[in-house]
């Protein structure tokens with residue numbers, strides 16, 4: 260028979276911490292030029308920041324994004340200025356009645372200094388677009404962590420975002436001869452996903468464009484070596500856009516990560532021991548008989564379970580749940596997703612969710628196949644105890660086999676005997 264490959268120590272770890280991918284760019288360009296006929300200058304400034312910060316938790320094969328903080332800012336300002344040194348303006352109309360010699364003698368030439376001027380200014384602002392029909396940054400972020408037996412890892416993060424764009428462009432020409440100005444504008448704005456993209460040119464030649472939100476994404480893949488059960492990256496540069504000339508656009512993509520891997524074995528073991536204590540307390544017939552009603556029964560069981568746990572382990576039971584999953588009278592499980600979220604938010608081993616789910620599935624089975632008994636169990640300590648022992652056993656076994664597969668350092672022989680004993684007693688009573 261093929262032997263089951265033991266899982267490596269690192270793949271079992273539960274990773275918790277933050278990862279940040281940050282793209283930042285800038286441009287600061289200025290150029291001036293003077294010739295005998297023209298003066299000009301142009302400039303462009305850009306600030307660009309695209310960042311995703313993730314809070315994550317989970318084992319490599321079941322990693323969970325707890326939260327994502329997404330930032331996107333793009334600002335640019337562009338200007339251009341050109342002015343002729345001089346402009347020969349036409350002579351007054353009555354001058355044109357005379358011949359050229361007369362004109363030259365009697366009408367001084369009409370030269371304006373400086374001459375015509377052309378100015379262009381454009382500003383672009385981009386931000387994160389958000390609306391009801393947009394997915395949240397968390398839903399648009401993806402992570403994958405691969406861990407190899409030799410301690411190498413590969414981390415992939417990708418985060419998408421919708422952006423809105425606002426562009427304002429003005430193009431002005433000022434004529435030196437008559438001082439008149441001609442102005443043209445071009446504007447871009449972002450509309451909703453369902454709106455029509457369109458460009459309208461009005462009678463003065465001004466242009467207005469409406470564009471839908473644009474999807475942008477930032478991504479990074481990093482590889483490295485796990486050290487002391489940790490993945491630590493400090494602003495590791497991944498990509499770079501180098502300036503081609505002075506003041507040109509430059510950009511860097513950097514990744515930071517601080518992830519600590521915790522060993523889930525002790526947590527799972529404590530949970531299993533707690534469940535065993537509850538199963539034993541529920542199995543005790545004297546408590547069932549002593550209880551005045553179901554409420555009192557639950558109180559006595561709880562007291563007993565804590566007592567058993569303390570006597571076995573010397574400490575207080577873990578008490579993981581603040582949200583409880585339960586099986587209702589229609590044989591359906593309530594608060595399944597809330598419970599799962601609770602496990603993830605507290606960064607606990609995923610098997611604890613599977614344990615509770617299998618416990619409740621046993622109740623569903625009881626509810627479907629032994630409905631009268633199940634309903635009776637809501638008020639009768641005897642039946643209630645039976646039902647709970649059955650459900651706890653299923654959950655305990657889930658944790659037991661997980662520990663057996665994953666945590667070779669835990670000696671489970673003694674625990675196995677305890678579980679078998681509860682199992683045997685439970686079966687005997689069920690058959691009776």
Ligand SMILES: [Zn+2]
Nearest residue numbers: 618622647650
């Ligand atoms: Zn139960």
